[in-house]
Amino acid sequence: MRRGILVKEVKELLRDKYILFNIIILPMLMVFVMGGIALIATQTSTEPLVEGEALAALVLEDPDDPYALRAAEVLGWRVYNSVEEALGESRVVIVVPKGFGDMLSRGEPGRVTVYARLDTISLAQLGAAGGALSAFEEAVRAIVASERGVKPELVINPLEADNVYIYKGREIGFLDLAYMVGLPLIAGFIAFILGSVVAQVGAISIAVEREARTVEILLSMPVSRAEIAVAKLVAVTIIGLLATISFEAGFLAYAYVVLTYTPAPSGPGGESLAGLLVRELVDYVAQRPFDIGILALSAFIAAANMALLGLIVGVAFVGDIRGATSSVGFLSIIVMAPVIYELFAPGAQVPLELKILFHASPIYYPFMIVKGYATGSWETLGAYMVVEALYLVLASLLAAKLMGGEAMIYGARQALRSLLRR
Amino acid sequence: MRVVVEVSGVRKRFGRVEALRGVSFSVLEGEIFCLVGPNGAGKTTTLRIVAGLIRPDGGAVRVFGLDPSGMGLEDRRRLSYLPEDAGVYRNLTGLEYLEFVASVYARSREEALEMVRRGVELSGLGEDLRRRAGGYSKGMKRRLALAAALMVEPELAILDEPTAGLDVAHAVAVRRTVRDYVRSSRASAIVSSHNMLEVEYICDSVALISGGRIVEEGTPSELKDKHGASNLEEVYVKLVGVEAA
Numbered sequence: 044m045r046r047g048i049l050v051k052e053v054k055e056l057l058r059d060k061y062i063l064f065n066i067i068i069l070p071m072l073m074v075f076v077m078g079g080i081a082l083i084a085t086q087t088s089t090e091p092l093v094e095g096e097a098l099a100a101l102v103l104e105d106p107d108d109p110y111a112l113r114a115a116e117v118l119g120w121r122v123y124n125s126v127e128e129a130l131g132e133s134r135v136v137i138v139v140p141k142g143f144g145d146m147l148s149r150g151e152p153g154r155v156t157v158y159a160r161l162d163t164i165s166l167a168q169l170g171a172a173g174g175a176l177s178a179f180e181e182a183v184r185a186i187v188a189s190e191r192g193v194k195p196e197l198v199i200n201p202l203e204a205d206n207v208y209i210y211k212g213r214e215i216g217f218l219d220l221a222y223m224v225g226l227p228l229i230a231g232f233i234a235f236i237l238g239s240v241v242a243q244v245g246a247i248s249i250a251v252e253r254e255a256r257t258v259e260i261l262l263s264m265p266v267s268r269a270e271i272a273v274a275k276l277v278a279v280t281i282i283g284l285l286a287t288i289s290f291e292a293g294f295l296a297y298a299y300v301v302l303t304y305t306p307a308p309s310g311p312g313g314e315s316l317a318g319l320l321v322r323e324l325v326d327y328v329a330q331r332p333f334d335i336g337i338l339a340l341s342a343f344i345a346a347a348n349m350a351l352l353g354l355i356v357g358v359a360f361v362g363d364i365r366g367a368t369s370s371v372g373f374l375s376i377i378v379m380a381p382v383i384y385e386l387f388a389p390g391a392q393v394p395l396e397l398k399i400l401f402h403a404s405p406i407y408y409p410f411m412i413v414k415g416y417a418t419g420s421w422e423t424l425g426a427y428m429v430v431e432a433l434y435l436v437l438a439s440l441l442a443a444k445l446m447g448g449e450a451m452i453y454g455a456r457q458a459l460r461s462l463l464r465r
Numbered sequence: 466m467r468v469v470v471e472v473s474g475v476r477k478r479f480g481r482v483e484a485l486r487g488v489s490f491s492v493l494e495g496e497i498f499c500l501v502g503p504n505g506a507g508k509t510t511t512l513r514i515v516a517g518l519i520r521p522d523g524g525a526v527r528v529f530g531l532d533p534s535g536m537g538l539e540d541r542r543r544l545s546y547l548p549e550d551a552g553v554y555r556n557l558t559g560l561e562y563l564e565f566v567a568s569v570y571a572r573s574r575e576e577a578l579e580m581v582r583r584g585v586e587l588s589g590l591g592e593d594l595r596r597r598a599g600g601y602s603k604g605m606k607r608r609l610a611l612a613a614a615l616m617v618e619p620e621l622a623i624l625d626e627p628t629a630g631l632d633v634a635h636a637v638a639v640r641r642t643v644r645d646y647v648r649s650s651r652a653s654a655i656v657s658s659h660n661m662l663e664v665e666y667i668c669d670s671v672a673l674i675s676g677g678r679i680v681e682e683g684t685p686s687e688l689k690d691k692h693g694a695s696n697l698e699e700v701y702v703k704l705v706g707v708e709a710a
Binding site for chain 1: 479480513516517518519520522538539541542544545546547548549550551552553554555566569570610613614623
């Protein structure tokens with residue numbers, strides 16, 4: 044290969060502002076944006092609700108249990124007599140049964156029950172329960188190690204725990220919880236994949252018309268702007284649905300392989316724990332066919348929202364295919380950020396300014412609809428359905444308006460200038 | 466004869482560039498009107514305004530007595546527009562493209578079939594119409610796009626540099642198609658061009674545009690007589706200059 048050709052290619056690519064932004068600057072920004080969101084979300088959900096309050100507390104069935112009392116002292120946790128009282132002031136409560144100290148003295152694991160009060164169904168709040176148990180386990184391990192005169196690393200698995208989750212004042216089982224977390228997670232995942240594909244196809248469909256100079260012929264034909272917008276919307280949604288079906292087929296094939304061929308050390312029946320979880324979840328959803336409907340509705344909404352976003356971006360901001368794909372790719376990640384936050388953090392603790400920004404994301408609505416459904420928050424589901432309908436109408440009107448000749452041929456900036464001049 | 470297009474004092478600005486500074490002309494029924502000028506003179510902007518794709522900042526445009534940017538769909542059927550360097554949908558065959566255009570313009574299936582039959586004939590692409598248009602040469606794409614523009618039998622055909630970049634054989638075929646169509650249908654056409662030979666061959670009246678203004682207008686013979694030139698190229702050079710040409 045001649046050096047000149049290589050130099051030309053490198054210059055051509057590096058001088059492209061979209062490539063420069065997406066390859067060099069965007070990855071740096073994304074680490075901060077996505078990591079920051081997850082970090083903020085996790086921090087806000089693991090912080091105590093009241094200032095100065097510990098994350099967790101202990102309930103001792105034997106008020107004189109030496110191990111538990113020392114652990115509480117080390118951790119700075121308060122000790123209560125009843126679970127109700129403790130849960131009123133702490134998000135995580137570890138109940139230490141009678142005979143706990145005896146078990147540890149005999150070298151057996153001490154069995155505890157962890158009660159976690161969930162204000163919202165989020166990964167961070169589940170993580171808080173795990174975090175509290177780990178802290179308690181570390182404290183107990185250190186106490187046992189010092190008693191035996193050995194290094195803490197030599198005290199293996201000093202605790203065994205049962206988990207009880209309390210959501211909206213009632214106990215929920217692990218499978219219920221997996222469902223409440225899993226269904227919105229799946230919805231978010233589908234919305235992201237489908238939305239990204241559809242938005243890109245939408246933007247490209249406009250960019251291709253502009254690059255090939257077919258857009259002027261199209262606009263001069265006896266068809267309305269709305270017809271063009273709807274035709275493009277439907278076409279890109281079909282492409283997006285096909286892409287999602289393909290993705291889901293790949294996911295199921297992967298899950299099948301995991302279930303069939305991956306042995307697990309701890310799962311029953313030789314299955315991996317991940318495989319077991321997937322199977323349980325699939326079985327659970329199969330028993331509730333309405334879930335498929337709500338997921339399909341959410342996927343359709345996500346597709347329509349993102350298709351509109353793609354069309355708007357295609358018309359307004361870019362004049363070529365490269366620009367269209369990279370701009371929409373960037374936007375797809377940005378609009379996913381609120382979903383990541385919601386998966387991690389309790390919505391109630393999101394600052395108002397951030398909450399307003401979240402509502403600008405087209406992926407947020409379908410995700411919240413499914414979350415409202417999965418967690419039984421019907422008021423959330425209803426509110427987001429109404430807002431989503433308004434969102435779709437407004438975005439459709441904007442897209443149809445942008446399909447005007449000036450914006451389609453010269454871009455939105457020129458169209459706006461002309462409008463102001465007139 | 467009836468006036469089909471009336472353009473008066475049209476102005477258009479793109480950012481700091483004033484593309485049109487008061488352009489005026491009219492096109493009569495059954496006439497081929499040529500807009501001639503150097504690159505950047507404002508030809509394409511003028512045609513886009515006449516086609517109703519963009520709006521002027523000032524002045525007035527009437528096509529069939531109507532504002533083209535606010536024309537109803539029924540009236541839009543009466544005109545067709547061929548942009549400069551117009552592409553084709555690369556993943557459609559030539560025939561599928563003609564069928565698509567016909568489906569938009571025709572009011573019935575029979576009319577659509579008739580339009581496609583006419584388009585096939587006008588394009589002269591034969592069996593190549595069954596191939597995807599992405600593989601066509603520039604000349605073939607131009608003939609396909611022109612066939613699509615004329616097969617719908619518009620009362621006004623707006624053709625932006627229909628022969629630009631074509632070899633001699635393709636250019637001759639395109640010119641002949643345009644001239645024959647207008648002569649046989651009594652439709653009108655606005656054609657922009659750089660090529661003075663082409664202008665003399667097909668145009669009934671000519672307007673020279675430069676710097677966003679019409680600097681001269683008349684029939685080819687009127688312009689030659691007025692400027693004592695033996696051909697339109699000399700007129701063009703006198704009025705626009707060699708630099709701009």
